[in-house]
Amino acid sequence: MIYAVFAPLLFAIVIPFLSRMKHKIHTGWLILPIPLFVFIYFVSFVGSDFESQVSSYNWIPSLDISLSFHLDGLSLLFALLISGIGSLVVLYSIYYLDKKERLGHFYTYLYIFMTAMLGVVLSDNVFALYAFWEFTSLSSFLLIGYWHFKERSRYGAIKSLLITVSGGFSLLAGLISLTIITGTTSIREMVNQADVILESSFLPLVLAFLLLGAFTKSAQFPFHIWLPDAMEAPTPVSAYLHSATMVKAGIYLMARFSAIFGGEPSFFMLLSLFGIVTLVCGSYMAVRQTDLKAILAYSTISQLGMIMAMLGFGTDIAIFAAVFHILNHATFKGSLFMIAGIVDHETGTRDIRKLGGLMTFMPMSATLALFGTFSMAGVPLPFLNGFYSKEMFFDASLQLSGYAGTFVEIVAIVLPYLAVIGSIFTFVYSMYLFFGTFRGKYKEEQLPVKPHEAPFMMLLSPIILVTGVIVIGLFPSLFNNGLLTHAADAVFGDEVTKEISFWHGFIPPLYMSLTVVVLGTILVLTKTKWEKVYNILPGNFSFNQIYDWGVNQLEAASNRITFTYMNGSLRLYMVLLLASVTAITGTALFISDGINFEVTDVAPVTVHEVLIAIVMAIAAIATIFVTNRLAAILVVGVVGYGLAILFVLYSAPDLALTQLIVETVTVALFLLCFYHLPNLTKRTESIAQRGVNIVISIGFGALMLVMSISAYNSQFFETISDYFTENSYKLGGGDNIVNVILVDFRGLDTLFEVSVLFGAGLAIYTLIRFRKNKGAK
Amino acid sequence: MEILMAILASILFATAIYNLLQKQFLRIIIGTVLLSHAAHLFLLTMGKLKRGNPPVLVEGVTNYTDPLPQALILTSIVISFGVTSFLLVLAYRTYTLNKSDNMDELRGSSDE
Numbered sequence: 001m002i003y004a005v006f007a008p009l010l011f012a013i014v015i016p017f018l019s020r021m022k023h024k025i026h027t028g029w030l031i032l033p034i035p036l037f038v039f040i041y042f043v044s045f046v047g048s049d050f051e052s053q054v055s056s057y058n059w060i061p062s063l064d065i066s067l068s069f070h071l072d073g074l075s076l077l078f079a080l081l082i083s084g085i086g087s088l089v090v091l092y093s094i095y096y097l098d099k100k101e102r103l104g105h106f107y108t109y110l111y112i113f114m115t116a117m118l119g120v121v122l123s124d125n126v127f128a129l130y131a132f133w134e135f136t137s138l139s140s141f142l143l144i145g146y147w148h149f150k151e152r153s154r155y156g157a158i159k160s161l162l163i164t165v166s167g168g169f170s171l172l173a174g175l176i177s178l179t180i181i182t183g184t185t186s187i188r189e190m191v192n193q194a195d196v197i198l199e200s201s202f203l204p205l206v207l208a209f210l211l212l213g214a215f216t217k218s219a220q221f222p223f224h225i226w227l228p229d230a231m232e233a234p235t236p237v238s239a240y241l242h243s244a245t246m247v248k249a250g251i252y253l254m255a256r257f258s259a260i261f262g263g264e265p266s267f268f269m270l271l272s273l274f275g276i277v278t279l280v281c282g283s284y285m286a287v288r289q290t291d292l293k294a295i296l297a298y299s300t301i302s303q304l305g306m307i308m309a310m311l312g313f314g315t316d317i318a319i320f321a322a323v324f325h326i327l328n329h330a331t332f333k334g335s336l337f338m339i340a341g342i343v344d345h346e347t348g349t350r351d352i353r354k355l356g357g358l359m360t361f362m363p364m365s366a367t368l369a370l371f372g373t374f375s376m377a378g379v380p381l382p383f384l385n386g387f388y389s390k391e392m393f394f395d396a397s398l399q400l401s402g403y404a405g406t407f408v409e410i411v412a413i414v415l416p417y418l419a420v421i422g423s424i425f426t427f428v429y430s431m432y433l434f435f436g437t438f439r440g441k442y443k444e445e446q447l448p449v450k451p452h453e454a455p456f457m458m459l460l461s462p463i464i465l466v467t468g469v470i471v472i473g474l475f476p477s478l479f480n481n482g483l484l485t486h487a488a489d490a491v492f493g494d495e496v497t498k499e500i501s502f503w504h505g506f507i508p509p510l511y512m513s514l515t516v517v518v519l520g521t522i523l524v525l526t527k528t529k530w531e532k533v534y535n536i537l538p539g540n541f542s543f544n545q546i547y548d549w550g551v552n553q554l555e556a557a558s559n560r561i562t563f564t565y566m567n568g569s570l571r572l573y574m575v576l577l578l579a580s581v582t583a584i585t586g587t588a589l590f591i592s593d594g595i596n597f598e599v600t601d602v603a604p605v606t607v608h609e610v611l612i613a614i615v616m617a618i619a620a621i622a623t624i625f626v627t628n629r630l631a632a633i634l635v636v637g638v639v640g641y642g643l644a645i646l647f648v649l650y651s652a653p654d655l656a657l658t659q660l661i662v663e664t665v666t667v668a669l670f671l672l673c674f675y676h677l678p679n680l681t682k683r684t685e686s687i688a689q690r691g692v693n694i695v696i697s698i699g700f701g702a703l704m705l706v707m708s709i710s711a712y713n714s715q716f717f718e719t720i721s722d723y724f725t726e727n728s729y730k731l732g733g734g735d736n737i738v739n740v741i742l743v744d745f746r747g748l749d750t751l752f753e754v755s756v757l758f759g760a761g762l763a764i765y766t767l768i769r770f771r772k773n774k775g776a777k
Numbered sequence: 778m779e780i781l782m783a784i785l786a787s788i789l790f791a792t793a794i795y796n797l798l799q800k801q802f803l804r805i806i807i808g809t810v811l812l813s814h815a816a817h818l819f820l821l822t823m824g825k826l827k828r829g830n831p832p833v834l835v836e837g838v839t840n841y842t843d844p845l846p847q848a849l850i851l852t853s854i855v856i857s858f859g860v861t862s863f864l865l866v867l868a869y870r871t872y873t874l875n876k877s878d879n880m881d882e883l884r885g886s887s888d889e
Contacts, residue, residue, distance in 0.1 A: 570880055574798055603778040603827040613785045620792040623807050636807055639789070643814050646782075650821060651831040651842040655850055662858045666810070673865040677803060677872055685800070693798040701791025708783040708819055721824075721845045728844075729834055737832040737844040742851060753852050760859035764866045 001055045001069045004041045005122060007034055008086075009115035012108045019104030027103040028094035035090060035114060039083035045076055048481040052490070054124070063127075064185045070124035073486025074255055077323065078121035078248070080483075081330050085244045086114050088461040092338055093236040095458035096345060106146060106234070113139035117245050121252055124187050126175040133171065133217075136246050137164040143241060144233040156229035159547065163226045167216025171253070174209030177202055187256060191493070194260045204266070210257060211270055218250025220308060221278040224301045225543045231293040235341030238293060243300045243337055244330040251304065251326065254311050255319075259493045262314050269411060271312025276418045278305025283425035287432065292340040292350040295433055296333065299376065302422060303329050306393060309415075311491075313396050320488040321392030327479070328375070328385040328472065335465035336372040336433075339365050342458060343437060348448030352433070357442030361451040364459050366438040371466045375473070377430035377520070378423060380513050385472035387513070394419060394509040420512050427520030432527065575696060582699045585707070595706055596713045609649060616642040629674045637667050654738045782822040789815035802868040802878040809864060813857035820846045820853075 011034050019027045056068035097103060116139060119132030145157030179185050181200045182193045219227040230242050261267040282302025289295045310322035342365050344350045359366045378390030397419045400412035472479060489495060589595055619638035626632045640663035647656035724741055732740035742750050789811055796808030824846035832844035872878050
């Protein structure tokens with residue numbers, strides 16, 4: 001199974017090389033087989049005798065993070081959608097994207113997404129799931145920004161990334177809390193410990209975190225604002241990520257965890273309320289749109305809300321309907337997106353006000369769109385899958401009273417009405433979408449390109465999807481036993497048996513459907529009168545404004561904070577660095593009880609050494625007060641030569657020699673440069689600045705004192721010096737141990753040291769030779 | 778003796794840091810020079826002082842001073858020499874171009 005998940009990612013590595021050949025053959029053809037093979041692999045599991053599978057690979061055992069893949073009914077349904085629609089989208093994109101586009105980038109992102117999404121729906125380990133989850137956000141970001149030269153694309157990409165990734169953090173927090181509560185990182189183990197989680201006092205927090213993660217990803221109200229902007233992506237991406245798969249990750253998550261939270265009233269409340277509000281708002285806003293893809297985007301939002309609501313209901317019929325609708329939505333919405341892309345491709349515009357009467361020019365596309373839109377609207381016809389799940393949705397919304405506690409009674413009463421209202425708007429925009437594009441008056445002068453039918457191969461993907469719509473509509477039981485019941489079982493945690501049939505008799509759901517159709521038709525026919533009303537009622541813009549305002553404020557605030565300490569003053573940087581080094585090291589020394597003043601084993605004190613030390617100390621302090629260049633050189637020289645004498649006294653002849661030479665050359669250099677530099681001035685700093693300087697330098701000096709004495713008294717390891725003493729002659733062939741270490745044992749260090757000197761020499765040479773080429777243009 | 782040397786090293790550190798925090802380029806260079814002196818003394822002291830002969834192998838002598846800190850210091854002396862000379866030339870160059878050796882006046886442009 002791991003190969004199936006990672007196959008797209010592995011091939012993503014070679015895609016950039018394949019795309020070099022794009023002049024001969026479209027890259028899409030070369031890589032089309034991969035999702036197809038993955039699809040076939042997962043199809044082989046479908047059947048009524050399906051058993052859930054587990055395969056596990058250790059990744060980071062010390063943190064209990066493994067790549068363990070658990071394939072149950074729900075995962076299987078999603079895996080099939082991801083690989084199946086993925087194949088169709090690749091096929092479609094071959095005709096949608098011109099060879100001139102950066103195909104390598106496109107397919108690489110797309111295949112990264114494919115692996116990430118498969119990982120999300122198959123991972124049993126919560127942290128692996130989170131990692132895959134964020135990868136879907138990242139690849140979505142890259143794909144939305146694919147046409148990065150467009151301002152709107154960049155805006156949409158950043159928006160989606162900000163919203164989904166901040167939701168992702170919330171998800172991570174929720175998953176970590178769950179891990180702490182249950183002590184396991186496996187989702188299956190968590191489900192077994194559902195009662196522990198439900199009794200935990202952190203339950204509201206966990207729920208809030210998880211729901212926030214799922215709602216942002218699945219574009220639930222009020223986080224839906226990123227999805228319409230994500231439509232700037234190429235249409236294959238919109239069809240794939242932003243309708244069929246990625247936006248359903250939140251749904252998947254909720255479905256997965258409803259086995260844990262299913263009996264929790266607040267879970268029911270939040271999910272159904274947010275879901276139903278999203279359904280109503282999304283469908284209402286879809287009616288107002290004029291861009292084909294914007295209509296579809298809001299439609300997706302509302303459909304996601306509907307699925308979310310059904311998961312919230314949590315009854316067996318509702319969950320079955322949710323799972324069923326996931327499949328149905330992927331088929332009809334995928335095909336509609338592709339048709340919208342075709343219309344855009346063949347006419348040059350997606351503005352529905354300019355479109356119209358395309359039926360005669362694009363009969364195939366129109367027919368496909370007809371099935372898609374009518375299925376989406378839930379028109380009661382026996383060959384449209386959308387109707388079945390919509391009717392089940394109505395049915396489920398009616399069977400809520402008495403369920404999940406009594407305090408939600410009012411909600412349960414209101415829900416069916418909201419469901420009908422949302423569905424009426426769904427009906428309206430579906431009809432508007434179809435009739436506005438393919439019927440009505442043909443406005444030739446407004447179209448940038450003369451419309452004609454798309455090539456057959458481009459139509460093939462939507463044809464396959466629409467065939468799916470009809471086949472599911474005609475023979476729902478075909479998918480029932482092998483796939484859907486398993487998926488519903490996995491969510492519900494218990495056997496769900498549901499017969500899908502067209503005719504149930506004169507029961508309330510049928511009346512609800514008929515109400516939708518009748519009222520919807522009236523609204524469509526009188527649309528011109530309603531248009532003003534649609535524009536008066538507040539729509540989407542307030543949330544977008546909040547988002548824009550928030551992003552701007554955040555940028556301004558972080559700029560302000562950054563510029564308070566990154567003000568270009570090197571002195572300030574030094575102060576901050578030294579202060580934090582002193583504070584952190586000092587605190588660490590203190591906390592770890594590292595201070596040790598019990599000095600044993602020291603060399604005896606002799607008078608001449610003390611004298612030299614005193615002279616050096618005085619000279620060092622004098623550097624602060626001298627205001628004369630020559631005096632400054634002298635006192636620095638005193639310190640250097642004093643050090644050389646100390647080297648002699650402490651049996652370090654090589655050091656003493658080097659120090660003497662270096663000191664002499666340095667003094668000479670100082671003299672050379674001082675000649676060109678202005679004299680030392682009196683310090684002009686304020687008293688406060690001087691105070692800070694004094695405190696920091698004395699603090700740092702004191703820290704070094706404490707550290708050196710403590711370090712001197714602590715010996716944690718055996719010294720390695722004896723090795724050098726013993727082997728200096730044997731291995732290095734030299735008597736001078738220091739020299740042997742430098743040129744032999746640590747020869748590479750010395751090589752780098754030489755190269756540092758060489759670099760410094762080069763830099764000095766360039767600095768001196770460098771002349772400003774003024775006017776030499 | 779080691780304690781005394783530790784105190785001397787920390788005085789050197791403190792004065793070095795004080796010089797580093799000044800505005801004038803020259804004082805900063807003096808600070809870096811002092812800082813490397815301080816570090817060298819610190820390293821030497823950590824290796825224990827006056828514990829035997831200079832680390833040059835001589836027939837019949839078994840007691841040598843720790844050679845490792847000396848090797849480290851030797852490398853460091855050379856490198857800090859490189860740094861100091863580079864800084865000096867940089868100061869010279871900066872002054873001839875900008876006619877200022879005050880770090881506050883040498884800040885980068887604000888329109889980054």
